[in-house]
Amino acid sequence: MVKRQLLNERSLQLLKSLIERYISDGQPVGSRVLSKDTDLNLSPATIRNVMADLEDLGLIHSPHTSAGRVPTVSGYRLFVDTLLTVKPLDSQELTRLHATLMTDGNHNAINTASRLLSELTQMAGVVTLPKRELVFLRHIEFLPLSNTRVLVIVVTNEQEVHNKIINTSKPFSAAELQQASNFINSQYAGRSLGSVREAVLKDLQDDRERMNQGMLDAVNMAQLAFAENSEQDDYVLSGETNLMGFSELSNMEKLKSLFEAFSQKQSVLHLLDQCMKADGVQIFIGEESGYKAFDQCSLVTAPYTVSDEIVGVLGVIGPTRMAYEKIIPFVDVTAKLLSAALNTK
Amino acid sequence: MVKRQLLNERSLQLLKSLIERYISDGQPVGSRVLSKDTDLNLSPATIRNVMADLEDLGLIHSPHTSAGRVPTVSGYRLFVDTLLTVKPLDSQELTRLHATLMTDGNHNAINTASRLLSELTQMAGVVTLPKRELVFLRHIEFLPLSNTRVLVIVVTNEQEVHNKIINTSKPFSAAELQQASNFINSQYAGRSLGSVREAVLKDLQDDRERMNQGMLDAVNMAQLAFAENSEQDDYVLSGETNLMGFSELSNMEKLKSLFEAFSQKQSVLHLLDQCMKADGVQIFIGEESGYKAFDQCSLVTAPYTVSDEIVGVLGVIGPTRMAYEKIIPFVDVTAKLLSAALNTK
DNA sequence: TATTGGCACTCTTATACTATAAGTGCTAAT
DNA sequence: ATTAGCACTTATAGTATAAGAGTGCCAATA
Numbered sequence: 001m002v003k004r005q006l007l008n009e010r011s012l013q014l015l016k017s018l019i020e021r022y023i024s025d026g027q028p029v030g031s032r033v034l035s036k037d038t039d040l041n042l043s044p045a046t047i048r049n050v051m052a053d054l055e056d057l058g059l060i061h062s063p064h065t066s067a068g069r070v071p072t073v074s075g076y077r078l079f080v081d082t083l084l085t086v087k088p089l090d091s092q093e094l095t096r097l098h099a100t101l102m103t104d105g106n107h108n109a110i111n112t113a114s115r116l117l118s119e120l121t122q123m124a125g126v127v128t129l130p131k132r133e134l135v136f137l138r139h140i141e142f143l144p145l146s147n148t149r150v151l152v153i154v155v156t157n158e159q160e161v162h163n164k165i166i167n168t169s170k171p172f173s174a175a176e177l178q179q180a181s182n183f184i185n186s187q188y189a190g191r192s193l194g195s196v197r198e199a200v201l202k203d204l205q206d207d208r209e210r211m212n213q214g215m216l217d218a219v220n221m222a223q224l225a226f227a228e229n230s231e232q233d234d235y236v237l238s239g240e241t242n243l244m245g246f247s248e249l250s251n252m253e254k255l256k257s258l259f260e261a262f263s264q265k266q267s268v269l270h271l272l273d274q275c276m277k278a279d280g281v282q283i284f285i286g287e288e289s290g291y292k293a294f295d296q297c298s299l300v301t302a303p304y305t306v307s308d309e310i311v312g313v314l315g316v317i318g319p320t321r322m323a324y325e326k327i328i329p330f331v332d333v334t335a336k337l338l339s340a341a342l343n344t345k
Numbered sequence: 346m347v348k349r350q351l352l353n354e355r356s357l358q359l360l361k362s363l364i365e366r367y368i369s370d371g372q373p374v375g376s377r378v379l380s381k382d383t384d385l386n387l388s389p390a391t392i393r394n395v396m397a398d399l400e401d402l403g404l405i406h407s408p409h410t411s412a413g414r415v416p417t418v419s420g421y422r423l424f425v426d427t428l429l430t431v432k433p434l435d436s437q438e439l440t441r442l443h444a445t446l447m448t449d450g451n452h453n454a455i456n457t458a459s460r461l462l463s464e465l466t467q468m469a470g471v472v473t474l475p476k477r478e479l480v481f482l483r484h485i486e487f488l489p490l491s492n493t494r495v496l497v498i499v500v501t502n503e504q505e506v507h508n509k510i511i512n513t514s515k516p517f518s519a520a521e522l523q524q525a526s527n528f529i530n531s532q533y534a535g536r537s538l539g540s541v542r543e544a545v546l547k548d549l550q551d552d553r554e555r556m557n558q559g560m561l562d563a564v565n566m567a568q569l570a571f572a573e574n575s576e577q578d579d580y581v582l583s584g585e586t587n588l589m590g591f592s593e594l595s596n597m598e599k600l601k602s603l604f605e606a607f608s609q610k611q612s613v614l615h616l617l618d619q620c621m622k623a624d625g626v627q628i629f630i631g632e633e634s635g636y637k638a639f640d641q642c643s644l645v646t647a648p649y650t651v652s653d654e655i656v657g658v659l660g661v662i663g664p665t666r667m668a669y670e671k672i673i674p675f676v677d678v679t680a681k682l683l684s685a686a687l688n689t690k
Numbered sequence: 691t692a693t694t695g696g697c698a699c700t701c702t703t704a705t706a707c708t709a710t711a712a713g714t715g716c717t718a719a720t
Numbered sequence: 721a722t723t724a725g726c727a728c729t730t731a732t733a734g735t736a737t738a739a740g741a742g743t744g745c746c747a748a749t750a
Contacts, residue, residue, distance in 0.1 A: 030742055043694050048743065065700040066742045141488060143500070151506060153498055155488065161496060161508040241608065244601040256589040263586065375713055390723050393714070410729040411713045 007057065011050045014038065015059060016083040018051075019071045023321050026247065028068035073286045073320070076298075080283055080324050087325045089333055093120060097334060101341045111236055113314055113338045118239025121327060123318030127304075127338070128235045128272050130311040133194035140184050142177040142221060150177065152225040156193070166224040172217070180218035188222070197226040233269050237262055246319045248296045261293040275301040275313045281332050282313075286320045296320060300327050302335035306342050314338060352402065356395045359383065360404060361428040363396075364416045368666055371592070373413035418631045418665070421643075425628055425669050432670045434678055438465060442679060446686045456581055458659055458683045463584025466672060468663030472649075472683070473580045473617050475656040478539035485529050487522040487566060495522065497570040501538070511569040517562070525563035533567070542571040578614050582607055591664045593641045606638040620646040620658045626677050627658075631665045641665060645672050647680035651687050659683060 017038050021029045031044035031051060051069055054060045059075035062068070071079065097116060101109060110127050117125025139155040148171055154162045172180070188196045200222045203211075211219070240262060249255050261267050271289055275282040284299040300322075301315030314335055316327055362383050366374045376389035376396060396414055399405045404420035407413070416424065442465070446457060455472050462470025484500040493516050499507045517525070533541045545567045548556075556564070585607060594600050606612050616634055620627040629644040645667075646660030659680055661672055 028742090032742080044742090045694050045696090045744095046692080048745095049693085052744080062743080064702070064742095065744095066702065066740085068742070139488060139490075141486065141498075143484060143486060143498075145484075145500070151500060153486075153488070153506075153508070155490070155496060161498070163498070163506040163508070238608075241601055241604045244597055244604065250597060252589055252595060256586050259586045259589065263583075373713090377713080388723050389713090390715095390725090391721085394722085397715080407714080409713095409731070410715095411711085411731065413713070 007053075010040065011054060012083060013040070014047065014050050015054055015071075015075065016079060018054075018060065018069060019075060019079045019083075022071055023323060026321060028063055028070050030068035033068070073288060076285045076320060076324075077288070080285070080328075084325055084328070086329050089326075089329050093330075094333065096120075097337055101337050102344075109338060109341045111238075113334060113341075114236040114238040117314060117316050117331070117334060118242060121316050121318065121330065122239075123242050123316050123322065123327075124240050125238045125314070125316055126235050126268070126272070127314040128233070128269070128276075128312040130306065130342075131276070132233075133192055134306070134309050134311045135193050137189050137191055137193055137196050139189065140181055140222070140225070142172075142181050144172065144174050144177055147171050150221065152221070154193075154225070164225060166221065168221060168224070176214070176217070179214055180221055183215055183218040184222050193226065196222070200226060233273075235265065235269065235272065237268075243297075243318070248319045248321065254293075254296060257293040258297070261291065267291050267293065271299060272301065272313050272315070275299075275315070276303055276310055279303060279310065281328055283324075283328070298322055298324075300324070300331045302331045304335045304339045304342070306339070352398075355385065356399060357428060358385070359392065359395050360399055360416075360420065361424065363399075363405065363414060364420060364424045364428075367416055368668060371666060373408055373415050375413035378413070418633060421630045421665060421669075422633070425630065425673075429670055429673070431674050434671075434674050438675075439678065441465075442682055446682050447689075454683060454686045456583075458679060458686075459581040459583040462659060462661050462676070462679060463587060466661050466663065466675065467584075468587050468661050468667065468672075469585050470583045470659070470661055471580050471613070471617070472659040473578070473614070473621075473657040475651065475687075476621070477578070478537055479651070479654050479656045481537050482534050482541050484534065485526055485567070485570070487517075487526050489517065489519050489522055492516050495566065497566070499538075499570070509570060511566065513566060513569070521559070521562070524559055525566055528560055528563040529567050538571065541567070545571060578618075580610065580614065580617065582613075588642075588663070593664045593666065599638075599641060602638040603642065606636065612636050612638065616644060617646065617658050617660070620644075620660070621648055621655055624648060624655065626673050628669075628673070643667055643669075645669070645676045647676045649680045649684045649687070651684070 014034060018029045018034060021033065021037060031047040034047050034051075035042055035044045051060065054075075055062065055069065057074075058072055059078060060069040061072045061075075063070060097120070100116060101112060110129060114125045114127040117127070119125075135156045137154065137156065141153045141155075143151040143153065145151050145165065148168045150166050150168055150172065152164050152166055154164075156162070188199060191199065200219055203219055204223060208216070240259065243249055243258070244255065249258065271284065271291065271294075281300065281302045283301070284294070286298065287295055289297075289299060296319060297317055298320045299315055299317050301313045303310040303313045305311060314331070316322075316331055318327070359379060363374045363379055366378065366382060376392040379392050379396075380387055380389045396405065399420075400407065400414065402419075403417055404423060405414040406417045406420075408415060442461060445461060446454060455474060459470045459472040462472070464470075480501045482499065482501065486498040486500075488496040488498065490496050490510065493513045495511050495513055495517065497509050497511055499509075501507070533544060536544065545564055548564055549568060553561070585604065588594055588603070589600065594603065616629065616636065616639075626645065626647045628646070629639070631643065632640055634642075634644060641664060642662055643665045644660055644662050646658045648655040648658045650656060659676070661667075661676055663672070
C-alpha cells in the first residue's frame with residue numbers, strides 16, 4: 001500500500017524548522033529538538049516518521065545512525081525556493097550601504113561593493129567588472145611612446161580607463177595621432193566596445209576605397225586597439241579569509257582547491273557569467289554549481305545594471321549552511337544600490 | 346669547571362647536518378640518525394652531549410623528551426649566515442627563467458616574475474611594484490571628461506600607465522588642456538614623480554608672479570594630479586595556496602591570520618620595504634619579522650633595479666623549514682633577471 | 691487510521707589503560 | 721674525551737569500556 005502524501009503541509013513545515021535550526025546551530029537536528037521547536041504538538045515518534053519520509057525523498061540525510069538529520073542540497077533548494085521567509089534588511093545596514101556606496105569615489109564603487117558584501121555578511125564578497133560588450137566608448141586617445149609604439153587610452157561611460165600599448169606598422173607623429181583620435185572619436189564614440197570592434201573590421205573591408213590615408217591609418221590603429229583579449233573578464237573578491245573560519249571548510253584539501261579556484265578565476269567567472277542571464281537573485285547551492293571546489297559552498301548573486309542594461313553581477317560566497325533569509329535580500333539590495341551608484345556618475 | 350668551547354668546529358658541523366636533515370625530512374632529528382648521517386664516526390652518546398650543548402646555546406630545541414631535536418630561529422640564523430653551502434641554480438631552470446622573463450610582454454614582467462617565483466619553488470612568490478619615488482615622468486596628458494572633471498594620464502619610464510580623475514576649479518576646453526599638457530611635459534618630464542610633486546609645490550609658491558594664467562592653470566592641475574596617495578605601494582603575490590600544503594601551517598588560526606596579512610598588505614609591505622635597504626639577499630626567519638602572522642614563515646628577498654637604482658624587491662614566502670641553499674641563489678638570480686628585463690625595455 | 695510510548699539497537703565520543711617505540715640524560719667504564 | 725649501558729620520559733597506537741544521543745519499529749491507544 002502506498003502512503004497517500006509524503007510531502008504535505010506538515011512535513012514541509014517540519015523541513016523548514018529543521019533547516020532553520022540546522023542553519024543556526026550547525027548540528028544535526030534530532031526528533032526531540034524538533035518536537036519542542038515547533039508548535040505542532042507532535043511527539044518525537046511522529047516526527048521520526050515524517051523525517052523518514054523526508055529522507056526517502058532525498059531532502060534530508062543522516063550522517064550516521066545516532067545523529068539527527070541534516071539538509072541535503074535538494075532540501076536546501078526546496079527551502080530556498082518555496083519555504084523561505086526573507087527578512088527585510090536592517091535599516092541601519094541599509095543606510096550604511098547606501099551612504100558608503102554613494103559617497104565613494106568613482107570606479108571604486110566596485111571595490112567598495114565587494115568589501116561591503118564581505119564585511120556585512122562575514123563571508124566572501126565578489127563583484128564582476130562591468131562586461132566589456134556592454135560598455136560604451138566615450139573617448140579614445142593615441143599617444144606616441146617611441147618610434148612605432150603607441151599608447152592607446154580608452155575612456156568608457158563608467159569613466160573607467162583602460163590602456164594598452166600597440167605596435168604600428170609605420171611611425172606616426174603626435175599630430176597624426178591626434179588626427180586619428182579625433183577621427184575615431186567622431187566616428188565611433190557612444191557605441192559599445194563590442195560593436196566598435198565589429199564596425200572597425202567591417203569598415204576596413206567595405207569602405208577602404210572611400211577613406212583617405214589618414215582615416216585608414218586611424219581605423220587600422222583602432223583595429224589593434226580593440227582587438228579581442230585586450231581586456232579579460234575579471235572580478236573583485238573580498239573577505240576570502242572569512243571562509244577559513246567555517247568548520248565545513250576546515251578540510252585543508254577542500255580549502256586549498258577553493259582558494260585555487262579563486263586565484264585561477266575562470267571557474268568563478270564561468271559561474272558568475274551564468275548568473276548574468278537571470279535578472280534577479282540567483283543561487284547555487286553546494287554541488288549545484290558543478291565545480292568540485294564549491295561542493296561545500298553556496299553562491300548568492302544578483303546582477304547590476306548601467307542604463308537599464310545588465311553589465312555585471314555581484315554576490316556572496318559562503319558555506320551551504322548560510323542564513324539565506326538574510327543574505328538573499330541583502331545581495332538583492334546591494335546590486336540595486338550599486339546600479340544606482342554607477343548610474344549617477 | 347667551565348667547558349672549554351661549547352661551539353667548536355665539530356658541533357657546528359653537527360648542527361649543519363641536523364638542520365639539513367630536518368629540512369629534508371621534517372621530523373625531529375635524533376642522535377642515532379645524526380651519528381649515521383655524518384662521517385665523523387661518533388657514537389650516538391657523544392652526539393647527545395654535543396646536542397645538549399647546542400640546546401644550551403639555544404640553537405636547537407626538543408619538542409618533548411623522547412623526540413629528536415629541531416632547529417630554533419637562532420639555529421636557522423647561524424646556519425643561513427655561516428654554515429650554508431648554496432647550490433648553484435639548475436641550468437635548465439635558469440634558461441626557463443631567462444626565456445620567460447625576457448620574452449614576456451612589457452609591464453607584465455612583474456606578474457611573470459611573481460608567478461615564476463611561486464611555481465619554481467612551490468611556495469608563495471611576491472614582487473613589489475616599482476617605487477613611485479624612483480619612477481620617472483615620461484609623459485602626461487589631460488583629457489576632458491565633463492565640465493570640471495579631467496582625466497589625467499601619466500606614462501612613466503617603465504611604460505606603466507597610471508590614470509586618475511581630478512576635479513578642477515573651473516572648466517577647461519580641450520585646447521586649453523592640450524596646452525597645459527604640453528607645458529607640464531616640457532617643464533617636468535624626465536624627473537622622478539616624487540621630485541615633480543615637490544617641484545610643482547615649490548613653483549606654485551615661488552614663481553606665481555612670473556607665470557601667465559595658462560601656466561598657472563597647468564601647474565595647478567599638475568598639483569592635483571601628483572598629489573600624495575594617488576598611487577599606493579603595492580605588490581603582486583602568487584601561489585599563496587601553495588602554503589596551504591605545509592604541515593607547519595595547518596593550524597587554521599595561523600593560516601587565517603597569514604592570509605589576512607596578505608590581503609591587508611600593509612605588514613607585508615613594511616617587511617618588504619625593510620628589504621629594499623639592503624642591497625643583496627635578505628632573509629627573515631620565523632619570528633624575526635616581528636609579525637605574529639609570519640611566526641612560522643621565512644621570507645627570502647632580493648632587490649631589483651632600474652638604471653642601477655633599487656626600485657623594488659621580490660622574494661619567496663614559505664615555511665621556516667625551507668631549502669635555503671636552493672631558494673637563496675634562486676631569489677638572487679630572479680632579481681637580477683627581472684632587473685635586466687626591465688632595463689631592456 | 692494517525693499518533694504515541696516503549697524499547698532494543700547502532701553509532702559516536704570520551705576516558706582509561708596498556709604496550710611499544712623513540713630518544714634522552716646520566717653514570718661508570720674505557 | 722668517548723662510549724656502552726640503562727633507567728626514565730613521552731608520544732602514539734590500540735583496545736576496552738561506559739555514557740549519550742538518536743533512530744526504527746512494534747504494539748498500544750485515542
